[in-house]
Amino acid sequence: MPQANTLTEYRRTQVMGMSQSQLVVMLYQGAIRYLREAIDQIRAGRFDQSWQKFDQARRIVVHLYGTLDPAGGELTTKLSALYAFVIDQITIANARRELESAESCIQILSNLKEGWEQLAAQEANSARVAPPAGGMAGTASSAPAAQSCCYQA
Numbered sequence: 134m135p136q137a138n139t140l141t142e143y144r145r146t147q148v149m150g151m152s153q154s155q156l157v158v159m160l161y162q163g164a165i166r167y168l169r170e171a172i173d174q175i176r177a178g179r180f181d182q183s184w185q186k187f188d189q190a191r192r193i194v195v196h197l198y199g200t201l202d203p204a205g206g207e208l209t210t211k212l213s214a215l216y217a218f219v220i221d222q223i224t225i226a227n228a229r230r231e232l233e234s235a236e237s238c239i240q241i242l243s244n245l246k247e248g249w250e251q252l253a254a255q256e257a258n259s260a261r262v263a264p265p266a267g268g269m270a271g272t273a274s275s276a277p278a279a280q281s282c283c284y285q286a
Contacts, residue, residue, distance in 0.1 A: 153284060154253040157197070161246035164193040168223070168239050175230050187227035190238070194219050205283035212283055215241060 151159070167190035174183035198216035201209050219238050226234035 152253065152256055154249050154256055157284065158246055158249045158253055160193050160197055161242050161249065164190045164197075165239055165242050165246065167193070168235050168242075171226070172232055172235050175232060175235075180230065183230070184227055187223055187235075191220060191223045191227075194223065194242075200284050202283055202285045209283040212245075215245070 167186045171183045171186035171190065174180070174186055194216055198213065198220065201213055201216075203209065205212075219241055222234045222238050225231060226238070
């Protein structure tokens with residue numbers, strides 16, 4: 134068991150060091166992975182296991198939905214509507230074993246993930262070129278401010 138505790142602690146430390154946009158990307162990756170696994174389980178006729186994978190994907194999207202910042206403006210409103218739609222489609226895919234619904238969720242989440250990956254890359258580039266504390270005024274990038282546009286800290 135000590136090795137399992139070490140691995141858990143390593144993962145916790147790794148996640149704690151991520152930016153908000155990196156965490157959002159990780160959540161999208163997880164939801165997409167679970168949806169793909171659910172599709173595979175349906176194709177294999179293992180419906181009880183597909184239900185579990187759909188439920189895991191749905192829980193991730195519900196978490197993303199629940200952490201949206203109401204003060205985030207139009208972006209929050211649009212993400213909220215998309216998440217509600219994806220949650221509904223996951224429920225339909227699960228209940229009716231509809232692969233098309235699951236695949237449309239994967240497409241939506243993949244598109245959103247790409248945008249957050251771009252933001253994470255911008256933040257990483259900004260962090261590398263940002264001046265040290267007390268550096269020249271007005272040279273800091275605005276990319277880190279964008280990460281808090283729609284999710285609560």
